[in-house]
Amino acid sequence: NAGVTQTPKFQVLKTGQSMTLQCAQDMNHEYMSWYRQDPGMGLRLIHYSVGAGITDQGEVPNGYNVSRSTTEDFPLRLLSAAPSQTSVYFCASSYGGSYGYTFGSGTRLTVV
Amino acid sequence: GQQLNQSPQSMFIQEGEDVSMNCTSSSIFNTWLWYKQDPGEGPVLLIALYKAGELTSNGRLTAQFGITRKDSFLNISASIPSDVGIYFCAGQRSDGGSQGNLIFGKGTKLSVKP
Numbered sequence: 001n002a003g004v005t006q007t008p009k010f011q012v013l014k015t016g017q018s019m020t021l022q023c024a025q026d027m028n029h030e031y032m033s034w035y036r037q038d039p040g041m042g043l044r045l046i047h048y049s050v051g052a053g054i055t056d057q058g059e060v061p062n063g064y065n066v067s068r069s070t071t072e073d074f075p076l077r078l079l080s081a082a083p084s085q086t087s088v089y090f091c092a093s094s095y096g097g098s099y100g101y102t103f104g105s106g107t108r109l110t111v112v
Numbered sequence: 113g114q115q116l117n118q119s120p121q122s123m124f125i126q127e128g129e130d131v132s133m134n135c136t137s138s139s140i141f142n143t144w145l146w147y148k149q150d151p152g153e154g155p156v157l158l159i160a161l162y163k164a165g166e167l168t169s170n171g172r173l174t175a176q177f178g179i180t181r182k183d184s185f186l187n188i189s190a191s192i193p194s195d196v197g198i199y200f201c202a203g204q205r206s207d208g209g210s211q212g213n214l215i216f217g218k219g220t221k222l223s224v225k226p
Contacts, residue, residue: 004154033213042118042200042218043155058213090154100145101214103154 002026006091006104013081013111021076021107023091031094032074033058033101034066036087043090049074081111118201118217124225125195131188133220135201143204144177144184145214150197158199159186196222 007022025032033048045058047066055066063085065077074093078085088108092101116135125131135144143162147155159170161177161184168175174187184203188195201217 035216040218043202043216045213048213092154100157100160103147103156105152105154 004091004093004102004104006089006107008107009105011107011109013078013109015081015083015111017081019078019081021078021089021091021109023074023076023104024072025074025091025093025102026072027093027102028071029093029095029102030071031096031101032068033092033094034064034074034076035090035092036060037090037106038087046076046089078109083111085109086111116201116203116215116217118220120220121218122221122223124223125191126225127192129191131191131195131222132185133199133201134183134185135203135217136183137203137215138182139205140181141184141203141205142181143214144175145202146173146175146184146186147200147202148197149200149219155200191222193224196224198222 004025030051034046035043037043044060046060046064047058049055049068052068052071055068068074088106090106091104094101116137118135145160146158148158149155159168159175164181165179166177172189176185198219198221200219202214
């Protein structure tokens with residue numbers, strides 16, 4: 001049982017480059033979310049989805065796009081990377097909004 | 113965006129000591145969760161609370177859902193070295209705010225006393 005799998009684990013981008021952070025879960029969870037974690041800031045919600053074909057913005061959505069074509073996958077796209085997007089990104093999934101989320105092990109992104 | 117007020121920000125523990133931390137909010141929550149994060153890993157759920165006044169244990173960990181529904185507490189008894197890490201509280205607002213998603217505190221970092 002893999003849980004929530006994120007790839008890549010590490011990434012360095014140049015300013016202006018685009019890339020996609022991958023997230024997959026094998027628990028048949030309807031809810032999936034993307035968070036970013038910055039020192040001293042806790043976890044902030046970027047985008048979330050309550051099921052295939054349904055996505056919505058969280059607290060800090062600017063500069064990011066998401067799609068949810070299947071229950072299993074929820075990729076996060078950086079359109080034009082900026083140094084302010086240097087962070088650790090976590091994908092999480094849950095049976096429902098009030099249940100505990102299961103987190104992936106994170107993607108550490110550096111934008112230079 | 114709203115975040116929970118989690119305290120203390122950091123603390124040092126000596127093996128065998130009891131540890132307490134808490135989270136408060138100006139909003140009413142219908143769910144409180146406590147997570148632990150080890151270096152280089154994602155947060156792992158420790159305890160989930162769904163009812164005001166609820167007291168739930170998980171081994172040496174005990175958490176409570178405050179009666180006012182605006183706070184929660186986590187206690188660790190007889191701490192051991194592997195308890196070090198960052199502990200996060202998270203809550204879901206009862207009024208549907210934040211689109212019903214979890215709001216996280218900024219974390220309490222537990223370290224070993226030098």
